[in-house]
Amino acid sequence: MSKRSSADQGLWLIIVGLAAWVIPGAGHFLLRERKRAIIIFITITALFLTGLYVGSIGIVNHETSKPWFMAQVLYSPAVGILSQKVTVGYLDADGNQQEYTSFGHPCDIGQLYTGVAGLLNLLCIFSAVYMAYCGRGEMIGAEEETEHA
Amino acid sequence: MHDFSLMLATFTAPISIGTDPASMLWMFPLLGAITLIYKATKMRVLLWKRFVTESLILFATVSGFMIAAVIVLNLITWLITS
Numbered sequence: 001m002s003k004r005s006s007a008d009q010g011l012w013l014i015i016v017g018l019a020a021w022v023i024p025g026a027g028h029f030l031l032r033e034r035k036r037a038i039i040i041f042i043t044i045t046a047l048f049l050t051g052l053y054v055g056s057i058g059i060v061n062h063e064t065s066k067p068w069f070m071a072q073v074l075y076s077p078a079v080g081i082l083s084q085k086v087t088v089g090y091l092d093a094d095g096n097q098q099e100y101t102s103f104g105h106p107c108d109i110g111q112l113y114t115g116v117a118g119l120l121n122l123l124c125i126f127s128a129v130y131m132a133y134c135g136r137g138e139m140i141g142a143e144e145e146t147e148h149a
Numbered sequence: 150m151h152d153f154s155l156m157l158a159t160f161t162a163p164i165s166i167g168t169d170p171a172s173m174l175w176m177f178p179l180l181g182a183i184t185l186i187y188k189a190t191k192m193r194v195l196l197w198k199r200f201v202t203e204s205l206i207l208f209a210t211v212s213g214f215m216i217a218a219v220i221v222l223n224l225i226t227w228l229i230t231s
Contacts, residue, residue: 035197039189047182054175056163106163109175116179120186127190 009133016132020125022076027128031136040124048075048117055110058102061086068111074118074125173219177212184208 004012020027025041028034051059062069062083073079089099102110130136166172188204189195 033195035195035200036189039185039195039200043182043185043189047179050178052160054164054166057160058163100161102163104163105166105168105172109166109172110163113179116183120183123186123190 013129013132017125017129020128021074021121024075024121024124027125028131031128031131033128033131033136040121044075044117044121044124047120048114051110051113051115051117053110054113055107056100056102057082057086058100059107059110059114061100063087065111068115071115071118072111074122075114076121079118176215180211180215181208184211 016027016030019030023041024044025037025039027037028040029037059065060069060072060079060083062073062080069079069083073083086100089097092098166175184204184207188200188207192200192203
């Protein structure tokens, strides 16, 4: 494989990092590390959705729980859109404006799950960018694929 | 469409979780996810069998230490309060 110029390499690292942030595991997928990508996507998405299920979407709120939101948004930029929806609230059957609320133990557990999911994705973003920097995907990814071909 | 709406509705209200000791079991899925991601990012060459084995060993080890910590802390509390 031809060696990239330093400008191309920089752009490639940014693309890998952004892909890994937008969709968990996509960074590794671009590096041909498909098994890692599948494990990362399923695990982090399951963790995040479990957190949302336990605490409801009310736990994602950039106004009332900013520190948690900063960890949660590392899961994907889509969390920012969700937070926007949550802060706006919804109209009930009588046409009154209502808020999505969450409190108590389910809120704690939900925030913990979603926050950890975001932080784990940050770890995966660093991992994908580092692998791209080292050219790992071109070596190890191919090595794994050929071993089981 | 109705089923999809119902599914989405389950995410708009929190589930009921008590503050009893059984609620501590919620740490295990979190620990499992951390274990899987740690191993997925750490292993140089990822082979399924080795990945599963190493993840299980790490999960069991960390769980063991956490359970041991719970027992020791409970013993200390019991000794102080009795």
